[in-house]
Every structure is written in structure tokens, then in C-alpha cells.
């Protein structure tokens with residue numbers, strides 16, 4: 001059993017770190033932009049393209065599609081460093097839609113979408129949730145009718161977070177009314193910038209993140225927008241969700257380190273309750289990090305981490321909650337003071353992080369759903 005990176009992987013990690021350090025101003029600007037909750041602005045696109053032009057955004061993909069043909073551990077290293085330096089740890093294109101296009105898309109789709117994703121030039125938005133279909137995704141009802149030489153789409157989506165700056169919608173839509181419900185769902189790629197009949201309307205989350213509703217009103221999309229086979233979309237969505245739940249704890253480790261330094265500087269380290277809390281958190285963060293590495297290792301070894309990805313997603317989101325709760329207890333009432341006020345601790349960073357961490361318990365599947373997945377797929381228990 002070897003818990004360290006190989007010599008080549010260590011060298012690669014240093015190269016990636018050097019990029020972010022040599023682009024320090026840009027990295028800081030991208031991180032600031034991302035933390036406004038508005039998503040990608042010019043600095044985020046610029047840093048993504050710097051990563052992409054080296055083939056690092058999708059290092060596991062074949063060279064012909066903009067990758068480097070490397071193992072999954074190299075992607076883990078890039079994602080970890082991105083998370084540490086700019087807080088963005090993945091894109092939907094590189095981390096979720098791209099892998100499905102690679103395994104189920106046509107050659108035309110691979111040639112059209114994969115190279116610009118790998119270069120960091122385009123982004124996708126996940127189009128799964130609807131007002132009546134969140135945890136129960138199979139209940140989605142937006143309709144895609146096969147009209148012979150095109151599909152006609154009518155309906156709406158909720159909480160489609162990256163829609164206001166993404167080029168493409170990764171759309172789950174109903175193509176058949178059938179039982180079981182999940183067997184009537186297909187997956188489409190829709191050009192959000194050039195398709196008439198689509199309206200994107202903002203929603204603001206408790207964490208201050210912009211997310212969106214999307215309305216389709218008699219929208220015509222070409223037949224070649226379909227990904228894989230018709231009515232098999234639910235399987236592709238589940239596969240993409242397994243990729244989506246993979247994450248790192250680099251941002252958590254960074255914030256935790258800052259909190260520990262703060263406690264030492266402010267002479268609070270003598271408080272036995274604070275010491276207990278921080279000691280426990282150190283162990284939690286380390287176990288989440290080992291989990292993240294295990295999932296990366298499984299992918300490298302051709303194993304699909306479906307319930308393990310659920311364990312990781314749940315563990316990271318709940319550890320994040322413990323970290324921000326602890327920070328709030330340490331700061332006392334000052335913890336609630338927002339950025340911009342002179343009494344704000346860490347310039348209000350943990351105040352926003354606190355609100356944001358509530359979202360992370362919900363997005364990409366709630367903690368309750370993660371527990372269900374672990375019980376069903378991991379422990380072999382029945383659905384009901």
C-alpha cells in the first residue's frame with residue numbers, strides 16, 4: 001500500500017503549482033470573481049484557458065481531443081491545485097458532460113465538443129432539476145418530441161446554475177411516457193446562445209450564488225443533439241452524476257489551516273473546547289482527503305466509484321459544515337458580520353462560506369440521497 005504520489009506525479013504537481021504561482025494575480029482575481037457567486041467572468045475564463053492550453057483540464061482524454069492520455073491521478077492533481085488556488089475544482093464540461101460524450105457520443109459530437117472543452121473555451125450547464133423533479137429525477141417532465149427532422153422542446157428547468165455564462169445545456173428531457181418513468185428520458189446538448197425560444201431567468205441562493213430557471217417555448221433542436229441512444233438518458237445521467245460527485249478537499253484544507261493560524265494568533269489555542277474541535281476536524285479532513293484519493297485510484301483502475309462517490313460527496317459536504325460551524329463558534333457573534341464591515345472576520349469569508357456550505361448539502365444530490373445510495377448500492381439494501 002502506497003499513499004504517496006509517484007515521482008512523475010510529484011513533478012507534475014509542482015508544474016501545476018508553478019503555473020498558479022506564476023499567474024498569482026490572475027489566480028487571485030479568478031478566485032475573487034468566482035466567490036462573488038456570479039460564476040465565470042473574464043478572469044475565470046482566462047485561468048481555465050491557461051490550464052487548458054497545457055492539456056491539463058482533461059489530462060485523461062486522448063490527445064486528439066485535447067487531453068494528454070494520462071491516468072486519472074493526473075486529473076486529481078490538477079483539480080486539487082485548482083481548488084486550492086482558485087476555488088473552482090471542476091467544470092461541467094471537463095468533469096461531467098465531457099466524459100459521457102467521450103464514452104457515448106458520436107464521432108461528430110466528440111470532434112465538435114471535446115477539444116473546446118479541453119481548451120477551457122466552453123462550459124456546459126447541468127439541466128436536470130425541475131420543480132417536481134429533484135431527488136426523484138425520473139419524474140422530470142420537460143418534453144422533447146421527435147418531429148422527424150428535429151426535436152421540439154417545451155417545459156422548464158429549475159436551479160440550472162451555470163446557464164447565464166455557459167454555451168451549452170446538458171438537457172435531460174422526456175421522450176416517452178412509459179413505466180418505469182426513467183426509461184422515457186433522453187439526454188441532449190442544446191446551444192444556449194443560438195437557439196430561439198429559450199429564456200434564462202435568475203434565482204439567488206442563500207449562499208449568494210446565482211442559479212437559474214430555464215424556459216423552453218417551442219424550441220427546435222437538431223436531431224444530432226441527442227447524446228447516445230434515445231430513452232437511455234437516465235443511465236447516462238447516473239453515470240455523469242458519479243463523476244459529478246467526485247471532489248477534493250484542497251479548499252477545505254486551505255481554509256482550515258487559516259483558521260488554525262487565526263486561533264494561534266489570537267491566543268485562543270489555550271481553550272480546551274477549541275482545541276478539541278480543531279483536533280477532530282483535522283482527522284475528518286484527512287479522512288475525506290484519503291477518500292478523495294481512493295476514488296481517484298478506483299477510476300485509474302477502471303472501477304466505477306458509484307457508492308464510493310456518494311460517500312465522498314456526503315463526507316466532503318458534511319466536513320465543510322463542521323468546519324464552518326466551528327469557525328462560527330470560534331468567532332462568536334462577529335462570525336455573522338458580512339464582508340465589507342470592519343468587524344468582519346477574514347473579510348467575511350467564513351460568513352459567506354457558512355451560507356454556501358448549506359447549498360453543498362443539497363446540490364449534486366442531498367446527504368439523505370447519498371445515504372440511500374450507500375445503503376442500496378453499497379450495502380445491498382432494498383429501495384423501499
Ligand SMILES: Cc1cc2nc3c(=O)[nH]c(=O)nc-3n(C[C@H](O)[C@H](O)[C@H](O)COP(=O)(O)OP(=O)(O)OC[C@H]3O[C@@H](n4cnc5c(N)ncnc54)[C@H](O)[C@@H]3O)c2cc1C
Nearest residue numbers: 126127128129134135159160161205359363364365366368
Ligand atoms: C444552489 C443550487 C444549485 C443547483 N444547481 C443545479 C444545476 O446546475 N443543475 C441541476 O439540474 N440542478 C441543480 N440543483 C438542484 C439540486 O440538485 C436539487 O435541489 C437536489 O437534487 C434536491 O432536489 P429538490 O430541491 O427538488 O429537493 P427534494 O428532492 O424535494 O428534497 C426535499 C428534502 O427531502 C429529502 N428527500 C427527498 N427524497 C428522499 C428520499 N427518497 N429519502 C430521504 N430523503 C429524501 C431531501 O434530502 C431533502 O431534504 C441546484 C440546487 C441548488 C440549491
